[in-house]
Amino acid sequence: MTEQAQWLHSQIETLASQQVHFTDRAFWLALDKLVTEQDQRNSQLQGEVDGRSWRPDRW
Amino acid sequence: MKTLVLVSHPRLTDSTSQQFLKASLPAQDVTWEHLESQESFNVAREQDQLRQADRIILQFPLYWYAAPAGLKQWEDEVLTRTFVYGDHRFPLADKELGIVVTTGMPEKAFQRGGAEGLTLDAALAPLAAVASRAHMRWLPTFPIYQFGYLEEPEKLQLVVDYQRYLTQTQPDSLEQRQAWFGHRLPAMIDQLPPEQQATGRLIQAELDQQKDDIEALADTLAMIKEQEDD
Known part of the structure; x- marks a missing residue:
């Protein structure tokens, strides 16, 4: 997980823990999962871009 | 809807x-x-x-x-x-x-x-x-x-x-999930106590940035794939 995602994760977690209503807490925790998913997708796409750009046969 | x-x-x-x-x-x-x-x-x-x-x-x-x-x-x-x-x-x-x-x-x-x-x-x-x-x-x-x-x-x-x-x-794709949360986030931030709202807005800005980054990477990737087809 990137540093930025970790920071975001801790901010959301704190916010979630401060919510009184169950459904509000649920929203922030689900948002946290979205952040993780975004971070994963970002690094996967970055990896694919790097991998496809690395084409020794086209040198 | x-x-x-x-x-x-x-x-x-x-x-x-x-x-x-x-x-x-x-x-x-x-x-x-x-x-x-x-x-x-x-x-x-x-x-x-x-x-x-x-x-x-x-x-x-x-x-x-x-x-x-x-x-x-x-x-x-x-x-x-x-x-x-x-x-x-x-x-x-x-x-x-x-x-x-x-x-x-x-x-x-x-x-x-x-x-x-x-x-x-x-x-x-x-x-x-x-x-x-x-x-x-x-x-x-x-x-x-x-x-x-x-x-x-x-x-x-x-x-x-x-x-x-x-x-x-x-x-139910990442794109649609981002849109769903993005649509609800402003109202959820508004109902936070005033001292938590700044954090809420920072979170929203970060999410939007991530979304833009993913879109930009997907566009780049599409371009690379297009060139590979040539």
């Missing part, structure tokens, strides 16, 4: 799962109706509700591989042949039909060789056939297995998964 949730359960007040789902309903754009609490169906009113909805959710516990009798009665009375397809107007065409089904058995039971020996899709085939006849779009089913055994983190997750099933644009 307007969503109509039709719940069939013979003893709704005794059902912890149905009460949980009711408490989890999104605040807006959802109409909730319990079928068994009506002595008789006002067919014109029921049909009108169906016409006005964009997404129709049938929600029930699985009893002997089918919905409770109350839902069948509603189908038989409200989904008249003329209404559904008889006059070739197809008033339900292109609406989405989703099924929220609770089961007493675990997920692994619903497969060939499992304890139940059939998949939920197979058990729900008659409802899927109705959807097909009405030219509706069948959504992937939303099963809730053994609600009574769910721990708190799973219940917290269920709240939002259920809300998304009711109101998020299909298909």
Whole structure:
């Protein structure tokens, strides 16, 4: 997980823990999962871009 | 998007799962109706509700591989042949039909060789056939297995998964999930105590940035792939 995602994760977690209503807490925790998913997708796409750009046969 | 949730359960007040789902309903754009609490169906009113909805959710516990009798009665009375397809107007065409089904058995039971020996899709085939006849779009089913055994983190997750099933644009992709949360985030930030709102706005800005970055990477990748095809 990137540093930025970790920071975001801790901010959301704190916010979630401060919510009184169950459904509000649920929203922030689900948002946290979205952040993780975004971070994963970002690094996967970055990896694919790097991998496809690395084409020794086209040198 | 307007969503109509039709719940069939013979003893709704005794059902912890149905009460949980009711408490989890999104605040807006959802109409909730319990079928068994009506002595008789006002067919014109029921049909009108169906016409006005964009997404129709049938929600029930699985009893002997089918919905409770109350839902069948509603189908038989409200989904008249003329209404559904008889006059070739197809008033339900292109609406989405989703099924929220609770089961007493675990997920692994619903497969060939499992304890139940059939998949939920197979058990729900008659409802899927109705959807097909009405030219509706069948959504992937939303099963809730053994609600009574769910721990708190799973219940917290269920709240939002259920809300998304009711109101998020299909298909359930990262893009649509980002849009769903992005749409709700401002209102959620507004209802935070003033001292938490700045954090909320920072979170929103970060999410938007991530979304833009992902889009930019996807565009770059598409370009690279296009060149590879040349």
